[in-house]
Amino acid sequence: MIGLVVVSHSRRLAEGVAELAGQMAPDVRIAPSGGDGSGGLGTDYAAVAEAISRADSGGGVVVLYDLGSARMVAEMAAEEAGTPVVVADAPLVEGAVAAAVAAQGGASADEVAAAARAAYHAGATPAFAAPDTDPLAGAAGDAEVPAPSTEDAVRSDVVLTNDVGLHARPAALVARALAGLDARVLVRYGEQEADAASVLALMGLGAPGGARVEVVATGPDAAEAVRRVSALAARNFDE
Amino acid sequence: MGCGADEVVAALRAAAVVVAEHREELVRLDRAIGDGDHGENLHRGFSAVVSKLDGSAPATPGAVLKLAATTLISTVGGAAGPLYGTAFLRAATAVGDAPELDAALVAGALRAALEGVVARGKAVVGDKTMVDALTPAVTAAEDVAEGGVDVAAVLAAAAGAAEEGARSTEPLVARKGRASYLGERSAGHLDPGAWSTSLLLRSFAGGAR
Numbered sequence: 001m002i003g004l005v006v007v008s009h010s011r012r013l014a015e016g017v018a019e020l021a022g023q024m025a026p027d028v029r030i031a032p033s034g035g036d037g038s039g040g041l042g043t044d045y046a047a048v049a050e051a052i053s054r055a056d057s058g059g060g061v062v063v064l065y066d067l068g069s070a071r072m073v074a075e076m077a078a079e080e081a082g083t084p085v086v087v088a089d090a091p092l093v094e095g096a097v098a099a100a101v102a103a104q105g106g107a108s109a110d111e112v113a114a115a116a117r118a119a120y121h122a123g124a125t126p127a128f129a130a131p132d133t134d135p136l137a138g139a140a141g142d143a144e145v146p147a148p149s150t151e152d153a154v155r156s157d158v159v160l161t162n163d164v165g166l167h168a169r170p171a172a173l174v175a176r177a178l179a180g181l182d183a184r185v186l187v188r189y190g191e192q193e194a195d196a197a198s199v200l201a202l203m204g205l206g207a208p209g210g211a212r213v214e215v216v217a218t219g220p221d222a223a224e225a226v227r228r229v230s231a232l233a234a235r236n237f238d239e
Numbered sequence: 240m241g242c243g244a245d246e247v248v249a250a251l252r253a254a255a256v257v258v259a260e261h262r263e264e265l266v267r268l269d270r271a272i273g274d275g276d277h278g279e280n281l282h283r284g285f286s287a288v289v290s291k292l293d294g295s296a297p298a299t300p301g302a303v304l305k306l307a308a309t310t311l312i313s314t315v316g317g318a319a320g321p322l323y324g325t326a327f328l329r330a331a332t333a334v335g336d337a338p339e340l341d342a343a344l345v346a347g348a349l350r351a352a353l354e355g356v357v358a359r360g361k362a363v364v365g366d367k368t369m370v371d372a373l374t375p376a377v378t379a380a381e382d383v384a385e386g387g388v389d390v391a392a393v394l395a396a397a398a399g400a401a402e403e404g405a406r407s408t409e410p411l412v413a414r415k416g417r418a419s420y421l422g423e424r425s426a427g428h429l430d431p432g433a434w435s436t437s438l439l440l441r442s443f444a445g446g447a448r
């Protein structure tokens with residue numbers, strides 16, 4: 001399983017981000033490295049190198065960083081590390097959460113880094129917006145998979161009977177349950193829809209406990225995908 | 240006079256003195272468009288280099304530069320740590336295990352240092368960084384090295400061009416590093432890293448001030 005390192009100029013920021021990401025990914029090793037090593041703000045090359053070995057369980061490590069100079073330190077440490085390391089150019093908080101969930105789902109280092117980078121665009125978007133009014137449409141290199149067409153989709157209404165609705169942990173469970181399936185799954189709530197593979201997008205729906213959402217899936221594993229999401233909801237997301 | 244390991248050690252000690260003398264100035268420059276730590280960062284780093292050299296003096300110029308590089312990487316912090324660390328590391332690799340440096344080797348080491356800084360920080364000339372000082376320094380060093388001069392002349396040419404390059408950063412808007420967060424407000428100030436590059440080269444050239 002891929003490990004994560006969170007590099008920040010601030011020790012408390014690194015630790016807080018690691019804590020937040022760890023909540024969604026209980027089995028992923030997440031090592032924070034923050035501060036200059038003597039209580040001040042900054043980055044410490046030796047500490048970053050050490051965090052990389054702590055996070056590694058043999059499969060490699062993805063590093064997230066806050067400011068540009070932390071990136072340079074991370075890249076130097078990556079070059080010297082005895083394990084494959086990918087430094088992800090991603091927003092720190094959302095990127096770490098997305099990366100942790102991807103790692104928990106068994107993704108490769110490149111996939112974990114890609115999940116972190118994609119967190120830039122992960123907010124839920126209005127379901128029926130015309131493409132050219134979508135603020136994210138046309139963003140560089142964003143080859144979006146087309147939404148499922150209405151004919152061949154498998155769909156199901158699901159009531160969120162748990163207390164918190166599609167909050168962090170349930171959203172992570174949904175995304176994780178779908179990992180490995182060959183299906184494109186959307187969750188719709190009111191006027192909003194979210195890619196069910198993205199924890200952040202799911203959370204962005206803001207669907208509270210008691211809400212009714214629609215799960216729409218296409219692809220070879222569409223039926224299985226809808227079944228898994230419905231089963232999770234039926235179990236109250238194991239709350 | 241040749242330029243062996245002892246002379247490289249002496250140059251690094253001179254650099255540490257210059258950095259100490261200019262610590263406040265570098266702090267002031269970095270406070271204007273950054274976080275105010277550049278002088279402290281370099282002072283910490285070069286003091287550590289001096290104590291390392293007090294403990295052991297490597298046998299070749301390349302080994303001295305390598306020791307400086309690894310020490311700077313682990314002690315400077317900030318952007319300057321990986322950047323100067325990479326610069327010294329590439330310079331060390333470029334001179335290999337030559338027992339003495341000549342003009343061509345010094346010019347080659349400076350070229351390698353610049354390439355390292357660019358690879359690490361992705362800045363180009365005009366981004367208001369140390370690259371603005373180092374780039375003309377390398378060109379000037381290579382120009383005079385072709386004329387068969389000695390090491391001192393190569394370093395003097397590099398130092399002169401670096402100073403001019405550093406001064407050229409004053410009107411620029413920063414596009415790399417912490418100062419880039421200031422946008423237009425970064426104009427009107429010398430870039431601290433460009434200035435420290437100029438100071439370091441001046442100290443290597445022996446004309447420290």
Ligand SMILES: Nc1ncnc2c1ncn2[C@@H]1O[C@H](COP(=O)(O)OP(=O)(O)O)[C@@H](O)[C@H]1O
Binds near residue numbers: 069274
């Ligand atoms: N990407 C970069 N490429 C080249 N030089 C850079 C880059 N980022 C920062 N610098 C240089 O580093 C200097 C700042 O160093 P320092 O204050 O020690 O680090 P920090 O900015 O992390 O506080 C800048 O003045 C600039 O010359």
Ligand SMILES: [Mg+2]
Binds near residue numbers: 269273274275277
């Ligand atoms: Mg600074």
